[in-house]
Amino acid sequence: MKQTIEVQRPGKSPSRVVIGDVINSLENYLPEGKRVVVIADEHVFHAYRPIIGAYDYCLIGLGETNKTLTTAQKLYGELLALGADRSTFILGFGGGIVTDIAGFVASTYMRGLPFGFVASTLLAQVDASVGGKNGVNFEGYKNMVGTFNQPDFVLCDLSLLQTLPEREFRAGLAEIVKAGLIADPGLFELFERHTLQEFRTDRALLLDAVTRAVHVKADIVARDEQEHGDRRKLNLGHTFAHAVEKSSREFLHGEAVAIGLVMIAALSEQNGMLSPADAARIRTVVEKMGLPLASGIELPRLLQALKLDKKKESKSVNFVLMNGVGDCLIRPFSFDEIDKIVL
Ligand SMILES: NC(=O)c1ccc[n+]([C@@H]2O[C@H](COP(=O)([O-])OP(=O)(O)OC[C@H]3O[C@@H](n4cnc5c(N)ncnc54)[C@H](O)[C@@H]3O)[C@@H](O)[C@H]2O)c1
Numbered sequence: 001m002k003q004t005i006e007v008q009r010p011g012k013s014p015s016r017v018v019i020g021d022v023i024n025s026l027e028n029y030l031p032e033g034k035r036v037v038v039i040a041d042e043h044v045f046h047a048y049r050p051i052i053g054a055y056d057y058c059l060i061g062l063g064e065t066n067k068t069l070t071t072a073q074k075l076y077g078e079l080l081a082l083g084a085d086r087s088t089f090i091l092g093f094g095g096g097i098v099t100d101i102a103g104f105v106a107s108t109y110m111r112g113l114p115f116g117f118v119a120s121t122l123l124a125q126v127d128a129s130v131g132g133k134n135g136v137n138f139e140g141y142k143n144m145v146g147t148f149n150q151p152d153f154v155l156c157d158l159s160l161l162q163t164l165p166e167r168e169f170r171a172g173l174a175e176i177v178k179a180g181l182i183a184d185p186g187l188f189e190l191f192e193r194h195t196l197q198e199f200r201t202d203r204a205l206l207l208d209a210v211t212r213a214v215h216v217k218a219d220i221v222a223r224d225e226q227e228h229g230d231r232r233k234l235n236l237g238h239t240f241a242h243a244v245e246k247s248s249r250e251f252l253h254g255e256a257v258a259i260g261l262v263m264i265a266a267l268s269e270q271n272g273m274l275s276p277a278d279a280a281r282i283r284t285v286v287e288k289m290g291l292p293l294a295s296g297i298e299l300p301r302l303l304q305a306l307k308l309d310k311k312k313e314s315k316s317v318n319f320v321l322m323n324g325v326g327d328c329l330i331r332p333f334s335f336d337e338i339d340k341i342v343l
């Protein structure tokens with residue numbers, strides 16, 4: 001069983017996100033007659049060696065500290081040594097760190113090679129692999145250097161998640177909760193009705209959640225690929241999340257997003273937009289999914305870090321606030337207002 005969600009790309013055929021039993025027919029998705037080079041990380045390579053080892057491949061180290069220009073440069077060198085050229089197809093096979101960097105390298109090596117993804121974490125399946133934001137961190141700031149360039153396809157096979165550690169699974173749920181809060185109240189309510197264990201074990205439930213989250217993202221990206229307007233909503237919770245990630249290595253991206261959602265819910269409530277009841281629902285869901293509610297990092301430190309976020313425009317930062325579950329809006333905060341935030 002599988003279903004395909006198309007994400008429109010300006011001037012190109014749509015990017016296809018295929019969700020279902022696809023990993024055993026990977027060959028069918030690869031362009032005929034092109035050489036394929038896989039980019040993966042060390043874990044994923046060892047877990048899926050029989051599949052990845054059938055192609056030429058390049059490996060990267062684990063974790064956010066490897067999502068850097070240094071790693072990109074290493075990959076350019078390896079591609080060159082393999083003789084990769086514009087007739088080569090790059091396949092990023094992994095979680096969001098692999099898809100972000102593989103998409104960036106594919107988009108910049110020789111000014112751009114075609115590429116696609118096998119998304120192997122929950123977070124990559126519902127968010128990172130979709131929509132064409134590729135890039136690397138720079139000087140500790142998240143995703144500071146990158147491109148907008150969508151993959152030709154994304155394959156999301158839920159069977160790959162069987163080998164995914166529990167903590168990584170929970171981190172992926174945070175981005176699904178985010179998608180529900182942005183545009184699909186029914187998706188958010190799934191988390192009120194079901195337990196973490198049910199998401200882990202009930203394939204139909206997870207498939208429903210993954211598909212709905214991809215739809216939320218695909219619809220927004222189709223309207224605003226390059227983030228001039230509505231796409232900024234996909235950053236819900238991320239202004240604080242990126243500040244948390246900048247300030248501490250303790251949290252996975254999805255965990256930082258969970259913390260960011262709780263913080264932005266509190267700020268939205270303070271601004272008279274989100275009802276106290278809805279803010280409480282968000283905290284309850286985050287906690288129920290085994291995600292952190294707070295970082296323990298002093299607020300002034302976070303506020304300092306977020307003033308350098310990509311959403312900054314001169315002396316203000318665009319925050320995504322919530323009016324309610326499934327309803328958010330963008331509002332700039334001046335640096336003066338940011339300095340006065342108390343949560
Ligand atoms: N481009 C975007 O739109 C976008 C969206 C969301 C997040 N991101 C980025 O994604 C990154 C986080 O991605 P992530 O959470 O997938 O982390 P990740 O890529 O580090 O993967 C998490 C861990 O799981 C392992 N792993 C991957 N698939 C596995 C599998 N099937 N079985 C066993 N282990 C497996 C990896 O080796 C890694 O150790 C962050 O850098 C974040 O900024 C990007």
Ligand SMILES: O=C(O)C(=O)C[C@@H](O)[C@H](O)[C@H](O)COP(=O)(O)O
Pocket residue numbers: 127131133142143175227231234235238310
């Ligand atoms: O696709 C988007 O747009 C998002 O904002 C999705 C986020 O979940 C993701 O973490 C993204 O990488 C953040 O984008 P950034 O531009 O703030 O780095």
Ligand SMILES: [Zn+2]
Pocket residue numbers: 127175238253257
């Ligand atoms: Zn994110």
